Amino acid sequence: MRATLEIAGIGIGPANLSLAALCEEAGESSRARFFDRKPAFAWHRGMMLPGARLQCSWIKDLITPIAPTSRFGFLSYLADRGRLFAFVNAGFEAVSRAEFADYLAWVAERLPGLQWNSELRDIGFEDGAFTVHAGRESVRARHLVLGLGHEPSLPACLEPYRGTHCVHAAEFLERTLPLARKRVAVVGGGQSGAEIVLHLLRMANPPARLTWISRRSNFLPLDETHFSNEHFTPAYVEHFFSLSVERRSELLREQRMMSDGISPSTLRELYAEVYRLQFLERGAPGPRLLPGRSLVACAMVNDAFRLEIRAEDTAIREALAADVVIAATGYRTALPSCLEKLRIVRDPATAALQLGRCYAAAWDGPPGNRIYLQNAGRWSHGIADPQLALLAWRSATILNDALGREVFALGGTASVISWSRNAEHSVLADSCE
Incomplete structure (x- = not known):
């Protein structure tokens, strides 16, 4: 050594x-x-x-x-x-x-x-x-x-079928998937799922039927407005770290669309493609968009996937068939x-x-x-x-x-927002002086 x-x-x-x-x-x-x-x-x-x-x-x-x-x-x-x-x-x-x-x-x-x-x-x-x-x-x-x-994470019901016809989005371009004239289901309503759906819609030989499933209530945009972007600064990280575990959990749920939403530009392109296929292209079936549904089960029936989904609003279950399943379902540490x-x-x-x-x-x-x-x-x-x-x-x-020393200065953590009572310019403290 x-x-x-x-x-x-x-x-x-x-x-x-x-x-x-x-x-x-x-x-x-x-x-x-x-x-x-x-x-x-x-x-x-x-x-x-x-x-x-x-x-x-x-x-x-x-x-x-x-x-x-x-x-x-x-x-x-x-x-x-x-x-x-x-x-x-x-x-x-x-x-x-x-x-x-x-x-x-x-x-x-x-x-x-x-x-x-x-x-x-x-x-x-x-x-x-x-x-x-x-x-x-x-x-x-x-x-x-x-x-x-992070390792690609598949829903438990898909894990046994991972292979040639069931892949995670991270492997999408590294696998030779049979997509042309096939029934394809994309699971996951984040940016990766949106990009794959857009890519499939633009293929020269597209799937015969494309279904997009997301448990989110709609295909929700990334919150990248100016004040939301303050959550991606050192000042906010310091504040977040100081909070209780319970408060952190609440904030992570509240802020999810600041990191896990779909870019507005991607949504704009997607909507235009769906509009074109549904209203302008004769004989071209538009994609089936299914937000507010959770994938609850999967089985193989006659060499095809039988996916069972549940509507979040009504708890009604339905089944759909797919030849290929692409899971844009995130990662795990x-x-x-x-x-x-x-x-x-x-x-x-x-x-x-x-x-x-x-x-x-x-x-x-x-x-x-x-x-x-x-x-x-x-x-x-x-x-x-x-x-x-x-x-x-x-x-x-x-x-x-x-x-054990300041190799790089990290003092530039100014924020336009006062995140806590310990902030340099506390509104409450100023008002009491």
């Missing part, structure tokens, strides 16, 4: 890629190593649909909000690719997912300390440091940073089994991983050795945590805490 590192990162998605970029920017890359089982950087390949766009601003890239002059920012990428002026002239409302993925891969190519083809074999703790065995290497590190992302020996603590009330202010998990070990979790803090830090919006700020928070 080599000398003890400060940080060993497991998984190289956007989260740990941001941390690696900050390490390089701060001249600390020799003190950190990052491991991933993939042969090279890849991000959401199964969902790189034509025209799919990010739901947050390109300026919230891997590093710019913390180090605006960094050579790893999105503007530097555009300049290096020779299309900065063209990008500005295009006036895009949002960056395409494909272009942002290319940016991420561009950064990955320029960072030392990223180890590919290095599947995690084991993690232990001995003599004051973590031991990480990944690929053919073994390293010691004072701290771990887990950026493992998953930790590798070898971490069980470290006994990471979960919150007894929510079963969520119990994270501190700087994203370190509670675990059965010395407090001076920390296990940081990226993308696992929705219950502790709010709706911004699984999103791209605060990648750079969260990574800088972790790096400062791991190195």
Whole structure:
């Protein structure tokens, strides 16, 4: 083994890629190593649909909000690719997912300390440091940073049928699905489901019948108005973290459409396609749109899926047949089994991983050795945590805490809203003076 590192990162998605970029920017890359089982950087390949766009601003890239002059920012990428002026002239409302993925891969190519083809074999703790065995290497590190992302989650009734004709949205473009002239059901009313439905409607050889099922009351838009976007700021994360578990749970339910809704531009395009098929195209069956329904059962009958759905408003059940099922049903946090020996603590009330202010998990070990979790803090830090919006700020928070000094200044947390009585400009305090 080599000398003890400060940080060993497991998984190289956007989260740990941001941390690696900050390490390089701060001249600390020799003190950190990052491991991933993939042969090279890849991000959401199964969902790189034509025209799919990010739901947050390109300026919230891997590093710019913390180090605006960094050579790893999105503007530097555009300049290096020779299309900065063209990008500005295009006036895009949002960056395409494909272009942002290319940016991420561009950064990955320029960072030392990223180890590919290095599947995690084991993690232990001995003599004051973590031991990480990944690929053919073994390293010691004072701290771990887990950026493992999320695993696709299917409804329990679909899980037994996962395969050639039943897939998660994350695999959509990586599978050869028999779609032309087939009965296709898309389950899930978020952005991924909407993008897949729009793609299917525009196919040269579309499905014979397309059904879109969502348990939400309608195909609801993303709430991306100005005051709602204040929930995606460091100031609000600090406020959210200070609240009780009960209040956090209430707020997460209330704020769901600020992170899980469908982009208004996608809804606009979808509605236009549905209108065209239903009213203008002769003999072209429009899609069957079924919001307010929950998928409750699935069975195979005569080589087809028999889906049973229940109306949320009336509790009436109905059945429909499908040859292909695509589940746009979200993701779940998953930790590798070898971490069980470290006994990471979960919150007894929510079963969520119990994270501190700087994203370190509670675990059965010395407090001076920390296990940081990226993308696992929705219950502790709010709706911004699984999103791209605060990648750079969260990574800088972790790096400062791991190195025990202010590598990057994080004081720029001003908000136009006073979130709590401890806010710098308390309305109540001003009125009582």
